[in-house]
Amino acid sequence: MAGSMSFGTRVRMLLVPLLLWQIPAAVASSSSTAAETYDYIVVGGGTAGLALSTRLSQLLPNRSIAVLEAGPAAPHSTNILIPGLKGSNLQGPHDWNLTTVPQARLDGRSVTQPRGRVLGGSTALNLMVWDRAAAAEYDVWAQPAFGDDAGWGWESLYDAMLRAENFTRPEEAGVYGDEGVAYGGPVQTVINRYVPEQQLAFVPTMVNLGAPLNLESLDGNPLGAGRQPSTLRPSDYSRSYATAYLPLAGSNVDVLTEATVATVLFEDEKNSDGELVASGVTLADGSVIKARAEVILSAGSLKSPQILESSGIGNSSILSAAGIQTLLELPGVGENLQDHVKVQSVYRLKANYSSFDRIRYDAAYAAQQLDLWYLNETSAYDYTGSTIAFLTWSQVAGANTSFVPSLLNSTAVHSAIDKAKLSFLNESTNAPALELLFSDGYFGAASYPAANSSLYGANFFTLIAGVQHLFSTGSVHVDAAAPSPATAAPRIDPRYLEHPYDAAALREAAKYLRRVAATPPLNTFVEAEYEPGLEVQTDEQWDEYVRQAVSTLFHPTGTCAMMDRAIGGVVDGRLRVHGTANLRVVDASVIPVQISAHIQTAVYGIAERAARLVAGS
Numbered sequence: 001m002a003g004s005m006s007f008g009t010r011v012r013m014l015l016v017p018l019l020l021w022q023i024p025a026a027v028a029s030s031s032s033t034a035a036e037t038y039d040y041i042v043v044g045g046g047t048a049g050l051a052l053s054t055r056l057s058q059l060l061p062n063r064s065i066a067v068l069e070a071g072p073a074a075p076h077s078t079n080i081l082i083p084g085l086k087g088s089n090l091q092g093p094h095d096w097n098l099t100t101v102p103q104a105r106l107d108g109r110s111v112t113q114p115r116g117r118v119l120g121g122s123t124a125l126n127l128m129v130w131d132r133a134a135a136a137e138y139d140v141w142a143q144p145a146f147g148d149d150a151g152w153g154w155e156s157l158y159d160a161m162l163r164a165e166n167f168t169r170p171e172e173a174g175v176y177g178d179e180g181v182a183y184g185g186p187v188q189t190v191i192n193r194y195v196p197e198q199q200l201a202f203v204p205t206m207v208n209l210g211a212p213l214n215l216e217s218l219d220g221n222p223l224g225a226g227r228q229p230s231t232l233r234p235s236d237y238s239r240s241y242a243t244a245y246l247p248l249a250g251s252n253v254d255v256l257t258e259a260t261v262a263t264v265l266f267e268d269e270k271n272s273d274g275e276l277v278a279s280g281v282t283l284a285d286g287s288v289i290k291a292r293a294e295v296i297l298s299a300g301s302l303k304s305p306q307i308l309e310s311s312g313i314g315n316s317s318i319l320s321a322a323g324i325q326t327l328l329e330l331p332g333v334g335e336n337l338q339d340h341v342k343v344q345s346v347y348r349l350k351a352n353y354s355s356f357d358r359i360r361y362d363a364a365y366a367a368q369q370l371d372l373w374y375l376n377e378t379s380a381y382d383y384t385g386s387t388i389a390f391l392t393w394s395q396v397a398g399a400n401t402s403f404v405p406s407l408l409n410s411t412a413v414h415s416a417i418d419k420a421k422l423s424f425l426n427e428s429t430n431a432p433a434l435e436l437l438f439s440d441g442y443f444g445a446a447s448y449p450a451a452n453s454s455l456y457g458a459n460f461f462t463l464i465a466g467v468q469h470l471f472s473t474g475s476v477h478v479d480a481a482a483p484s485p486a487t488a489a490p491r492i493d494p495r496y497l498e499h500p501y502d503a504a505a506l507r508e509a510a511k512y513l514r515r516v517a518a519t520p521p522l523n524t525f526v527e528a529e530y531e532p533g534l535e536v537q538t539d540e541q542w543d544e545y546v547r548q549a550v551s552t553l554f555h556p557t558g559t560c561a562m563m564d565r566a567i568g569g570v571v572d573g574r575l576r577v578h579g580t581a582n583l584r585v586v587d588a589s590v591i592p593v594q595i596s597a598h599i600q601t602a603v604y605g606i607a608e609r610a611a612r613l614v615a616g617s
């Protein structure tokens, strides 16, 4: 048979075993192998869950830890490991396949909400951008309204984020400086070796538009344009994700996959402080695993609130509608949902250039590039979106930002969260208002031209704009109408664009993308604007385009906010659920105020910090 195989097939068969290192040693395939009792139960083997449990096992070598993950381990999934296949994970077998309820301001459109349902969680699906927000944005977490006196803030979180990372310096000079990166951590980061020609034009274009060149964008001042790290292993250019922690874990950790947690169990009696005492969890199959010390939810922003509510913690009117008995009234559970949204424009390249789209329409090229990837040679399959600009409004040349002062003077801004976001519009904080990301190939709101259309075989690039601090706040709750609210998909309502700032900001952002594409040197690659198309000119037309094109930038936060209970917080500064003795939440849901960055670095940092908080208590 081997004689009839193509060269490429043989290369892949030979090299797949090299990827098997990714199998984490401590993983068991099913909850049937679980012990009955552990000291700590961590619910969710995702980004935070694997980082937290690994560090806990190192800090507490004599305590037993169970990680319960709903999805499979999937260590050999090439869709996860090969960067150029990342898009295939969305709505694939390792995605929870969640979606929002119809969004009133998007003409009733629902928006998909990808989330990893696999060991490694959303870092198995994500787009591998590794960046950070401005220092002032993390400092806010130390305010009394949020993390208070538990040591949060840029300095401690930066230190924690750096513990997650091992940066490999690029051989190429002048693409990244010295600050903002670290060495020796489990998650591998590199400056991607593969950058299409048209993408290399993005940074000089932004500089021509007045953005500073920033070669140390992860050091607490992200403003400017530059190339940023991606979470890739330099040795084989496969994805480096949260499973990279597991080889560091001790034998005191059991990672149990395909184990979906339905509820947290509590002792019958509250403790002497009147707090609920967690005693374990029930799984969806009805089995019970007990916890001697703590239960820690790391199920992510869209699932941790659901587990709390299913366990009787939340807003009693929501719980009773779902037939759940309230054990602890905590109305902030599932509220304060803040998600980044993006809008994009797509440009057709001149005929002599090609883009990532060639993988779609040229099978021979795709096979050749895949072989190069397996041979660990520079390949289109290395591709990650790694060229970014972060801007304040005054750096967005030509934007009509008259909506900003009216927002600053608005009397409708009351909450501690909104006040913090308003403070970031003060540009002395260095907090960006807008992110622009170059994405090679078609990544628009509709779809790549159909095989029978005249533009099939055309090559595109996409400019993505994400507004960083949005004032629309949504919620995620158990779906009272579902037969089994604990395990059904939650009801997600981000209320996209309900605040006028968000709609105006996205409109100006979308308009600015056209300006970027028309600026040299990027404009020398452009044949024509493909989406939205030059017929879109007036503000009304841009607003309509935004309503059709806007979607998530995949960063839901805030649904179990680390915040004072009196103002809707769910966890305290030590990440303990208010009103409980030993139930914590450690994941993206505790981030109280959304940050101007992709959030995986923050989530790893939260987990790193949390391990010390838990071990120290």
Ligand SMILES: Cc1cc2nc3c(=O)[nH]c(=O)nc-3n(C[C@H](O)[C@H](O)[C@H](O)COP(=O)(O)OP(=O)(O)OC[C@H]3O[C@@H](n4cnc5c(N)ncnc54)[C@H](O)[C@@H]3O)c2cc1C
Residues within 6 Å of the ligand: 043, 044, 045, 046, 047, 048, 049, 068, 069, 070, 071, 090, 114, 115, 116, 117, 118, 119, 120, 121, 122, 123, 125, 126, 127, 128, 129, 130, 131, 259, 260, 261, 262, 298, 299, 300, 301, 303, 304, 307, 553, 554, 555, 556, 586, 587, 588, 589, 597, 598, 599, 600, 601, 603
């Ligand atoms: C498509 C996509 C692209 C993204 N791109 C980037 C990017 O480029 N850069 C960046 O910084 N960030 C990016 N993000 C965001 C970032 O990856 C996530 O915000 C972060 O990984 C979330 O970490 P978490 O620990 O909160 O949740 P997750 O990593 O999602 O982990 C939650 C885990 O809990 C499990 N779980 C849930 N419910 C249960 C249950 N009931 N029982 C047992 N287990 C359960 C899940 O299966 C999952 O494994 C992206 C996210 C997505 C989805």
